[in-house]
Amino acid sequence: MPRPIDLHMHTIHSDGVVSPAELLTHVRGAKLSAFSVTDHDTLTGWREVARLRDESDPELVSGTELSARINDDDLHILAYCFDPENPGFDRALALFQERRDSRGREMVERLQKLGLDITFEQVLTTAGGGVIGRPHVAETLFRLGRTKVYEEAFRSYIGNGGPAYVPKPRLEPREAFDLVHAAGGVAVLAHPAIGDMWRHIEALVPWGLDGVECWHYSHKPADVRRAKQAARSHGLIVSGGSDFHGRSGREAPVGSLPVPSECLEIMKQRARRYRG
Numbered sequence: 001m002p003r004p005i006d007l008h009m010h011t012i013h014s015d016g017v018v019s020p021a022e023l024l025t026h027v028r029g030a031k032l033s034a035f036s037v038t039d040h041d042t043l044t045g046w047r048e049v050a051r052l053r054d055e056s057d058p059e060l061v062s063g064t065e066l067s068a069r070i071n072d073d074d075l076h077i078l079a080y081c082f083d084p085e086n087p088g089f090d091r092a093l094a095l096f097q098e099r100r101d102s103r104g105r106e107m108v109e110r111l112q113k114l115g116l117d118i119t120f121e122q123v124l125t126t127a128g129g130g131v132i133g134r135p136h137v138a139e140t141l142f143r144l145g146r147t148k149v150y151e152e153a154f155r156s157y158i159g160n161g162g163p164a165y166v167p168k169p170r171l172e173p174r175e176a177f178d179l180v181h182a183a184g185g186v187a188v189l190a191h192p193a194i195g196d197m198w199r200h201i202e203a204l205v206p207w208g209l210d211g212v213e214c215w216h217y218s219h220k221p222a223d224v225r226r227a228k229q230a231a232r233s234h235g236l237i238v239s240g241g242s243d244f245h246g247r248s249g250r251e252a253p254v255g256s257l258p259v260p261s262e263c264l265e266i267m268k269q270r271a272r273r274y275r276g
């Protein structure tokens with residue numbers, strides 16, 4: 001029986017809590033045929049895994065999760081099969097990292113004005129060199145004892161509409177798709193059941209959407225069926241993954257979802273359209 005694939009997982013270089021080396025250990029134990037490291041708006045974790053991987057390990061697919069927006073909604077766009085050395089793609093991610101660092105500084109400044117004893121340097125330490133995100137701020141507050149539980153940071157301070165909330169820098173969907181296609185990759189809408197992102201699929205297709213994530217830990221069987229139907233209706237590819245972050249009980253283990261290996265072959269065929 002063909003081994004499954006897992007094309008959605010994170011390390012400490014975005015909002016995960018495991019190092020690339022630790023993630024690779026999880027991958028090796030999952031008996032996969034292929035996997036992708038999809039840290040948010042960075043390839044740092046992917047590159048480290050690529051250096052650590054050996055010939056006996058599963059195939060490593062280039063990947064990242066881009067932040068986009070449509071109207072007032074956050075869209076997560078999974079990019080796959082692109083050239084990780086593409087200069088334009090690399091420059092765009094570097095600019096994104098600068099913007100996210102600025103966002104992190106502003107959140108910390110707002111928290112300080114609210115009377116919380118926290119510094120941006122402490123957040124940087126939590127991030128470990130990764131792209132700064134709200135989970136790093138929340139983890140820092142919890143680690144310093146400024147909140148009793150991790151989730152309190154979002155509920156009381158940095159959640160949407162909170163007193164220290166700062167909007168995340170995001171691409172327009174067409175910008176994200178063009179960026180991925182120019183690097184020879186495909187763009188897949190992540191976890192459409194979260195936030196009811198289904199309603200945007202029809203608008204995203206003519207802008208360049210290539211696929212939809214069917215298998216995700218948040219998806220019920222009905223969601224998987226709905227994603228497959230949306231893909232058939234619009235000529236899209238399907239994908240899936242655990243969205244593993246390393247937080248026990250908050251997502252699926254690496255390799256635990258039945259994502260068929262043939263999805264990757266179809267994805268590669270789609271990517272060839274953009275490679276001239």
